Amino acid sequence: MSITVKPTSDPLWHGEDVTISDVLDALSQVRAKFARDEAGDDELVHPRNCVMTLISVSPDEAHEQVAQRTTQMIGAQHPVQAIVIREEAPLRGHRFDAWITAEVQRPEMCCASECEIVTLHVRGAAADHLAGLIDPLLVSGVPTYLWWLGTPPFGKRELLDALRVVDGLVVDSAGFDEPFKTFHRMAGLLKVAHHRLGLADLQWSRLRPWRETLAQFFTPLDRRPFLSGISEVGVDYAGEARGNRIAAALMTGWMAGALGWKLKRATAGGGGVVVAHYEAGNRSVEVHFRSVQNDDLAAGELSAVRMAGASGGATFRVSVQHDPERKRIAPEPSYRTLHPSGGEDDAGIELAERRAEWHRDVLHENIGSLHHTATGDAPGESRPRHPVVLTSERRRPDSGRVLLTIIEIGEGAPLRHVQQLDLEDEATLLLDLLSTGTHDEVYNRSLAAASALMEKL
């Protein structure tokens, strides 16, 4: 039996076993009371202002709490109609429990605004027909966004039904269960969803500073020719299993899409390095993916991205690293030839230390014998556990707040540049994302390229 999580603020209204009409009536009363209370004796009632409807769907208590907290933070800054939906086990009929809470803001310089948060715990068939449930609650004429926490049921009717009434779906591919498979399914969504649907990924938003920093390097006109001289790219990421390559694949898909690279093949390199080979006009580009151990980063998070090449007789290297204040480890000479970024390439050095220690594919290939060793069960007696990438706590708000960029052009001394990363909590990312909408052609292109790359890798 699921646990009932009540909204954190005191509800203005609560109903058990109610219908959507009951909720709508209650909502009208809450709004009317607020308008009356705020209007002074001789002052006119201020009209409501609303910029979007934000629907959050949570599979469990933990996610519901995240949704509640995030929605409250957004509501505190912004006039939204917020709906938080939690699916519960089908215990009673098709009705549901509902709460209405409100976030009231009274800025010094403006009149007060109220954001109502409608929380619904739905069961049974209602949970399978979210569109019918939420449609009456939507605010007309403003965009509707569906934020699906956890792992959305890509490919299932339940999700497609909900998407009928929304303009954008927001997910976080850093938190998917079975990330490898789920990511592929997500990439297929845009082919089957309605043409107006925008797809947004909080993981893509977290990559923005990396994209910005790399784009910055190539922004000056005199460096623009370097774009067609890139020959080598290195992407380091934290975590072991292939599901942790999503961010790395999105970064690479972004570069490939923007620069017109064509994926040719992927090969396994030494020390757990996997190499993707791209064709860029009449030259080739190698992208090296490496998993690194870094306790300061969550699994799947990027650790470093490097690009190197030459153009017009000048060589260049640009290296962007996460959390450059990590403890320095003595460099390994053989590694430095590949990544000589001023001796600061901690992530690469750590990888070199670890290159003989593990290889995820080896683990995968030997799963049967490892299971036997661990359990003593004979083959076929019990099913080995599939190596799973743990998704819990894959993101941490404190993991590295700074990017260090090291630029080397020609024989000049390396130029170091420090830039701050934005806050990466859900509310900040979601606000940033929703402020520009969920239709992002660059993301769609990068997602398709990343999916193809993941397949090859």
Next chain:
Amino acid sequence: MTVEAAPNPLAEGLHDYRVADPAVMVIFGATGDLSGRKLLPALYNLAKQRSLPAGFAVVGAAMDELTEDAFRKEASDKIHAFSRTQPIDDRVLQAFLASLSYVKVDFGKLDDFKALGQKLQELDNTNHIPGNRIFYCATPPPTYQTITLQLQAAALNAGNGFHRIVVEKPFGFDLKSARELTQTLQKVFPEDSVYRIDHYLGKETVQNILAFRFANSIFEPVWNSSLIDSVQITVAEDIGIENRGSYYDHAGAMRDIVQNHGLQLVTLMAMEPPLAFQANEVRDEKVKVLRAIRPLIGEDIEQSTVHGQYTKGWVLGEQVPGYREEKNVAPDSQTETYAAMRVFVDNWRWAGVPFYIRAGKRLPKRVTEIRIQFKRPPHLTFGREAMKEVDPNAITLRIQPEEGISLKFGAKVPSAGLRIRSVTMDFQYMTSFLVEAPEAYERLLLDCMIGDPTLFTRADEVEAAWTFVDPIEDAWRNGRPPLGTYAAGTWGPPAAEQLLKADGREWHRP
């Protein structure tokens, strides 16, 4: 010169991606008030939002004997005190401070400028900067010409990369001095490398006037003399002159506010749609409006303008002294602290529509707004009695402090009978957008680094504004009309009320 190039493909899809090329910004007057309160904090915030590229460097240039460490310490203190974003991020700050250098420059000494040139050369080499330079004159206006000529003498105005100069308003004291300044600047830098900064244009809400007008289709069809009765522009300050007595007593409200902010608001309100939101397109349209403003000459000035000076009074619950009792103000000063006028924009769109402009100090509140008053409906369908509480439609564009837009219209009062009263539909920035607005200087500094002069004032704009203002200033100096007075904390001299009353109108209470 602007070089057209294919866009950076890696920047596609990065909204708000505005990054400058590596450059050195030289701040003349780096130890002064403007630098400490505005420029250095703005640059820090640009660094914080990742808008400064790797290699970007700032060189402080001033007459003070300072070590680089001392300048960095001073910069750090100012950033802590005046940054828009708080708390200060120490790692970003340290990285930013590391990009600062300091060179002592006596503006009268060519050798100092040559030494500055050597420093810039060093930075080019170490920071991969292809010779790009921005010279920011955060100094009193009389120094602009000296600095400009010294830059030329030291050959710092040309070479590889771009070379831009930024000067602060006021751009001259009158038409003659403005032309002299322009001539000097243009002798050394091409016009498209001269950035005349009026920070007002960097305000989000000022830019939003254009978005409101030209990103919506429902307002432009009514934006003309067929439906608009009049326009009121109010730039009111509750503060006095603070420590600027010596400057203000020579400038007055006309030169300080109306000649620049006031007329800029008129242009944005009245201009025709530009072909694109690009520098020359926008500024061409603004200049057309300035040239279409009917000049006030002779008796027009007495009938259409009001100037006044505040006497002691009460503002925001506090008793304040009169203007002539302020520090560094002549006891018999004739400088106006309030200016109001009626102007007409003589073109097809605005024929016959009066634009009322008022600006003043020690008014009851700080507010800047444009109010567009529409005409009454041609026929009272519901009868005079039902409509007696209805004002004509109005759109108010509030620039500060409650940034927003308000539409006033009539609605039926719920009852069995038929009674109409005015209601407002408000849009407020503060509760409607997710993103905190950048400080005006952040926006404008970045524009300058990127080479986008759209929000900077062009020489012909400056001259057109002075052409309108100069005759009024001359008449006022000759007591035509006489300088009025108003108690601090009131909405200006009685003559200002009369100005509108004579037209059958009254000032809107902001």
